[in-house]
Structures are given as C-alpha cells and as structure tokens.
Amino acid sequence: MAAVAGRGTRTVARSLAEGCGAGERAALARAISVVEDRRPGFRELLAHVAAHDRRAHRTGITGPPGAGKSTLAAALARVWRGAGEEVAIVAVDPTSPWSGGALLGDRVRMAPLQLDRGVFIRSMATRGAGGGLAEAVHDVVDLMEGSGFGRILLETVGVGQTELGVAEAADTVVVVLTPESGDEVQAMKAGLAEVADIFVVNKADRPEARPLVRQLRDAVGLSRRRSGWKPPVLTAVATTDEGVDAVAAAIGDHRRSLAGSGALEARRIARAEARIRAEVRTALEAHLGRVAAGGGFAEAARMVAGGGETVYEAARRLLTVGGILSADEDP
Numbered sequence: 001m002a003a004v005a006g007r008g009t010r011t012v013a014r015s016l017a018e019g020c021g022a023g024e025r026a027a028l029a030r031a032i033s034v035v036e037d038r039r040p041g042f043r044e045l046l047a048h049v050a051a052h053d054r055r056a057h058r059t060g061i062t063g064p065p066g067a068g069k070s071t072l073a074a075a076l077a078r079v080w081r082g083a084g085e086e087v088a089i090v091a092v093d094p095t096s097p098w099s100g101g102a103l104l105g106d107r108v109r110m111a112p113l114q115l116d117r118g119v120f121i122r123s124m125a126t127r128g129a130g131g132g133l134a135e136a137v138h139d140v141v142d143l144m145e146g147s148g149f150g151r152i153l154l155e156t157v158g159v160g161q162t163e164l165g166v167a168e169a170a171d172t173v174v175v176v177l178t179p180e181s182g183d184e185v186q187a188m189k190a191g192l193a194e195v196a197d198i199f200v201v202n203k204a205d206r207p208e209a210r211p212l213v214r215q216l217r218d219a220v221g222l223s224r225r226r227s228g229w230k231p232p233v234l235t236a237v238a239t240t241d242e243g244v245d246a247v248a249a250a251i252g253d254h255r256r257s258l259a260g261s262g263a264l265e266a267r268r269i270a271r272a273e274a275r276i277r278a279e280v281r282t283a284l285e286a287h288l289g290r291v292a293a294g295g296g297f298a299e300a301a302r303m304v305a306g307g308g309e310t311v312y313e314a315a316r317r318l319l320t321v322g323g324i325l326s327a328d329e330d331p
C-alpha cells in the first residue's frame, strides 16, 4: 500500500511541476500549498520544477510595518508589466492590502494587478510556521522562478532575524523607510542597513522626508562595503507612482552591477550553501531525536540541567548513538 501511495504522490508531483512549467496558475498555487505544508512529495516537486532551469531576478522589499512596502511592490509590478515582464509577488505575514485588510483606496489600487494574468500574488503567514519559514519562502520563490516569472518580489516586514533570513532569498534588497516612522536608527540596529542594496524613503510627500534622506546618505557614505556598489538613497511616493521608475532603474543597475562582478552567481551559491546547511542541521536533529535512547534531546537537557553531564558530553553521546560520530572521534 505504501508503495502505491508513494507512486501516486510522485505522479502528482510530476504533473504539478509540468503545470507550473506550462505557466498554469492553478498548478503553481497548488504546488505552493504542497511545499508550504511540507506535504508528501514536496521534495520531488521541487526537483522537477528546478529541472526547468529558469532564472528570475529576485527583489526583496523590507522595512518597518506600514512603510508602504506593498504599495511600492504593486507600483514596481506595474512598471515591469509595462515592459512586458511577468511578475510574482510573495508577501510574508502581510496585514494589508493583499490579504484583504486594506483601506478602500489601497484595494482600488491593487485590484487591477490582481486581475492581471501576468501577475501572481501569494501571501504566507509567519504564525505557526516556526523556524521553517525562511526555508518555505525560499522554496516558494524557487517554484515561482521555475514557473517562468522573470521578476519576483518578496515583501517582508523588517523587524527581526527571521525577516533578515528571508531577505537573503533576494538578489537585490530594497529597504523602505518613511519619515513618519522616524525609526531609521532603529532600522539600522535591526540590521536593515547591512542588507540594503537600495534605500527608498517612501511617503516623500511628508515634510520630514528631506532630513531622513540626508541622514541616510550620511550613514551610507560612512559605511564600508566590500563590493563596489554604494546603496543609493531614493525618494518615492508609492501611492502616486512618483519616483517608482527610478527605483525600478536602480534595481536594474544593481542587478547589472552584481552580474558584472560575478556577485550574482556568488549570492546564489552562498544562498544554496546556507540552505543546504540548514537542511542538514534540521535532518540531523530530527535523526538524533529519533535514535537517541530515552527522551533524546529533552532527556539529555534534563541531565545537563541537573548536573548529570555537561553539554559537550550530552552532545557527544547523542552524536555517537546516532552514528554520526565514532567513539574515538571529536565533534
């Protein structure tokens, strides 16, 4: 029975992947659900889609809540659509406006995009996904890429570590800040400045935009960078498309700069390595949790906390029991 179920799963994975490759939106939507929920066959599905061997440019849009990330994403999508490109947008833990929590004006602005067949929009919730979120996001972006979208926009709220991990799924990271948040120092602390390839001061229709632009330009001028790319500080009013063409142009410039220096490929390789390491770590932990005698990690933790053994002894014992280390080998 298990073999039959396995064959069925494989057939579904193959046909979903073929649907994705043929540009069928329904197949992509189903494939994303399979991957997001880690359903049986998701690995085969990803392998089939990867075999399409397509390349997209991945742009991350991150910044504080309410900075205008979704509005800017929609405006950029319109620019690229105007150039005949197909655009996929993935929004992580969105509050608005993709998920319906939008003000009327926002909903009116987003509606035409949602009707455009050249645009695919998907939301992902962080709640409940735990530490696996970043991995699932990478996989979803891979599915979109394998489905033929040349442009992928990844919107995340930039406040914590998970979000920074998610930003690593992008080739170009756009950090959106606003004068009203007045939080640029906070943003720097949250590590946004380090991941930024382009700064956008959005809501430039607000009077406090100028000083924020100056502060950011000073900060960028002071920061030392390994690559030759100096992040531009641009202004935009995403609600009226003002400045959005320049943001799109800067994204293009950044991509060309990356490609020219070999950094685009280097980013892809670094990203792959981080993902392999994460997968190996997860698999190792799961394996050790299964094979360890008694309660595995929980039992070992109680032993260590009670002074019965050290952290290092517990780790060595688990690794030895799990067949990862031989008795005479150091970790």
Ligand SMILES: Nc1nc2c(ncn2[C@@H]2O[C@H](COP(=O)(O)OP(=O)(O)OP(=O)(O)O)[C@@H](O)[C@H]2O)c(=O)[nH]1
Residues within 6 Å of the ligand: 064, 065, 066, 067, 068, 069, 070, 071, 072, 094, 095, 096, 097, 103, 105, 106, 157, 202, 203, 204, 205, 236, 237, 238, 239, 240
């Ligand atoms: N005045 C002004 N309002 C803007 C601008 N850009 C976006 N907004 C408004 O700001 C609000 C938040 O915009 P969103 O695009 O949803 O912001 P977000 O960063 O995606 O928000 P979250 O996903 O909830 O973090 C909406 O009501 C937008 O209409 C702008 O340039 N100027």
Ligand SMILES: [Mg+2]
Residues within 6 Å of the ligand: 069, 070, 071, 091, 094, 095, 096, 097, 155
């Ligand atoms: Mg949003």
